[in-house]
Amino acid sequence: SQQGEEDPQALSIQEGENATMNCSYKTSINNLQWYRQNSGRGLVHLILIRSNEREKHSGRLRVTLDTSKKSSSLLITASRAADTASYFCATDRRETSGSRLTFGEGTQLTVNP
Amino acid sequence: DVKVTQSSRYLVKRTGEKVFLECVQDMDHENMFWYRQDPGLGLRLIYFSYDVKMKEKGDIPEGYSVSREKKERFSLILESASTNQTSMYLCASSLFVGNQPQHFGDGTRLSIL
Numbered sequence: 001s002q003q004g005e006e007d008p009q010a011l012s013i014q015e016g017e018n019a020t021m022n023c024s025y026k027t028s029i030n031n032l033q034w035y036r037q038n039s040g041r042g043l044v045h046l047i048l049i050r051s052n053e054r055e056k057h058s059g060r061l062r063v064t065l066d067t068s069k070k071s072s073s074l075l076i077t078a079s080r081a082a083d084t085a086s087y088f089c090a091t092d093r094r095e096t097s098g099s100r101l102t103f104g105e106g107t108q109l110t111v112n113p
Numbered sequence: 114d115v116k117v118t119q120s121s122r123y124l125v126k127r128t129g130e131k132v133f134l135e136c137v138q139d140m141d142h143e144n145m146f147w148y149r150q151d152p153g154l155g156l157r158l159i160y161f162s163y164d165v166k167m168k169e170k171g172d173i174p175e176g177y178s179v180s181r182e183k184k185e186r187f188s189l190i191l192e193s194a195s196t197n198q199t200s201m202y203l204c205a206s207s208l209f210v211g212n213q214p215q216h217f218g219d220g221t222r223l224s225i226l
Contacts, residue, residue, distance in 0.1 A: 031212050042117070042203055042217035043156075050212055088155070092212070099144055099163075099207055100171070101215060105155040 005104050006089055012110040019076040021107040023089030024069075030092040032065055033101065034074050037086045046074075046087075079111045115140050119204050119218035126225055132191040134221050136204030142216075143209035145187035147171075147179065150201040150220070162187055163209060194225045 007022045023032070031050045035043040049056045049065045049072065056063045062075040076083055086108050090101040120135035138145065146161040148171075158171030160179040168179050176198060180188040187206075191198055201222050205215040 033214060035217075040220075040222075042219045043205075043215075045214035045216065048212065048214055090215075099209070099211060099213060100146070100158060100161055102158075103148075103156040105153065 006087070006107040008107060009105070010108045010110070012112065013079060014112050015079060015081055017079055017111075019079050019083070019109055019111070021074045021087050021089075021109070023072045023074070023104060025072075025089075025091045025102075026070065027091075028094045029067075030094055032063075032072050033090045033092070034061075034063060034072075035088045035090060035103075037088065037106070039085075043088065076109075079109075081111050081113045083109060083111050085109060115216045117204055117206055117216050117218040119202075119221050121221050122219060124221055124223045126191075126194050126223065128194060128196060128225060130191075130194045130225075132194050132223070132225075134189040134191075134202055134204075134223070136187045136189070136206075136218055137185055138187075138206040138216070139185065140206060140216065141184065142206035143184070144207045144215075145181065146205040146207075146215065147177075147187065147189045148203045148205065149173070150203055156203065159189065196225050199223060199225045 033048045034046045037043045060077045065072045086106040088106045090103045117138045147159045148156040150156050162168045162181040178190045203220045204218045207213045207215045
């Protein structure tokens with residue numbers, strides 16, 4: 001299976017609820033990044049967490065990283081309809097060159113008004 | 114603000130044609146990337162470049178080539194388009210130094226008939 005697998009594949013919640021998405025990976029990393037993609041558009045970078053960091057916050061976003069379990073989670077608090085999008089994790093793997101990223105297949109988040 | 118521009122949002126070509134997809138970034142980034150995105154497969158790296166006239170194969174380079182004559186421009190070339198190259202193509206750029214996010218264009222949805 002792929003490096004960088006998101007779970008769940010799809011998530012549907014009500015506005016105001018929290019959304020949690022998980023990502024697992026297989027090899028050692030330099031960093032892990034989360035991106036958002038609105039339908040038919042390019043990806044937008046949300047947050048980068050380095051391998052020596054355990055938690056990072058940005059506004060309503062909270063990312064955790066557990067390198068012993070090779071997993072990360074993205075928490076969006078107090079969700080809004082505008083958060084509806086696909087969310088991807090991407091790993092910058094140590095064995096690859098040039099800061100290339102390996103993306104997972106994404107989680108489709110739907111926030112219902 | 115960071116800007117990655119892809120020349121076309123939608124493109125329709127015929128089987129056997131030579132197709133050029135253009136990408137320009139205005140951030141003086143060293144790294145540039147070409148991905149394709151297909152349902153259920155996520156983003157897959159086709160080629161990337163970390164300097165002018167330099168290129169490296171990604172995970173799925175077959176049937177594609179690239180050109181980087183100037184730092185700001187990275188072109189993806191489909192030598193002889195085939196129907197299995199119908200896809201969403203995304204260009205991205207980043208700084209050469211480590212632990213940097215990638216900045217994406219809005220994508221080109223390419224249909225090969």
